[in-house]
Amino acid sequence: MAIISLTTDFGEKDHFTGAIKGAIYSETEDVKIVDISHSVSPFNVQEAAYILKNAYKNFPKGSIHVYGVDSERNPDNRHIAVLLNDHFFVGADNGIMSLVAGDRKPDKIVEINIYNDLDTIFPAMDVFVKVACHIARGGTLEVVGKPVTELKSLRTFTPIVNTEQNLVTGHVIYVDNYGNVVTNISRQLFENIRKGRDFELYARNYRFDRIYTKYSDIVNFAVEKPRRDDDGRRLAVFNSSGYVELAIYRSNLETVGGASSLLGLSYRDVVTIRFL
Incomplete structure (x- = not known):
């Protein structure tokens, strides 16, 4: 059974955390969802990276990690799926993955391009869930995106x-x-x-x-x-x-x-x- 972890700044008050879990189970029931944290400070990519980097290594290889922090897609913030250290990551290319990877080079990076006419302000549910569930069913990254070579780097940290x-x-x-x-x-x-x-x-x-x-x-x-x-x-x-x-x-x-x-x-x- 595939494992999908969630790291977000959604908090516990609103419907977002429950909605994203429901969306995952609607896509595929044969998964286990693990909450890493939903208490990341809003839009704090450094905090999200620190939490995710120190948590994911304890998961089994092949686990899928969705991170929903500063996720809105725009020309400066593309969406990516990454294979790193035998783990999959799905989220925005906002510096989080460069901090998680550190000196380790990802095995594969793709820029997600499954949008068609989709215009969403909740990409964690409408996009990241679809990609994560595709991977959980054994799908490849090439199906959901085009290969890219670099992650956005946050040198200021x-x-x-x-x-x-x-x-x-x-x-x-x-x-x-x-x-x-x-x-x-x-x-x-x-x-x-x-x-x-x-x-x-x-x-x-x-x-x-x-x-x-x-x-x-x-x-x-x-x-x-x-x-x-x-x-x-x-x-x-x-x-x-x-x-x-x-x-x-x-x-x-x-x-x-x-x-x-x-x-x-x-x-x-x-x-x-x-x-x-």
Whole structure:
């Protein structure tokens, strides 16, 4: 049974999420639909890419991933279907797939051309569903589109390394459910530039000189638990996706807040690492 995943900015209030699922089952009942997220911030392609990139690798090969974020078709925003790493992706060529692919080159890209006289303001349901279900039934990409060679690239989200190789400038790309702030500085880039040097990480007026490998590394377990005062401490950590993340230990957005609120950090804010 084919798997079709959904990543959108539709939210849960409106009918869109239910409608797209109904459209899939109307096309073919022999599929399993998996929701990755419908809580992507509206039109935030970087956030969508981060979520999709870190989720799809856990699906079986051959899975089909529909992403509905900034999907309206226009001369600057074509629709594509992509075969990448034995997974299929269907959505708009708005930079999401270039961020998902990273350094990996897609095996196949087609520009979808099944519109005929179709004029839709809901392409995720009227176009992406048809393509995804076609693939789920064993159809090829060439039937739904013409081959293209390149994806739209979002270079503005790539960290910048200065010529002296002692300063990395990155940005906040995602704020998670705990208020943790994820940057676009990968552990691989950090280690490649660091070369064993000490460093200082700055975000607004906050300084970090250590990046942990897990959240609880900040706790001194040699101290008796009643005497510890670790909750609410800020830290930098390499998260499970391999990116530098700023967090508040055991944060709770509904009570004490998280790194995003307590440190005043939000999407696209600058984070720098200076190597000493």
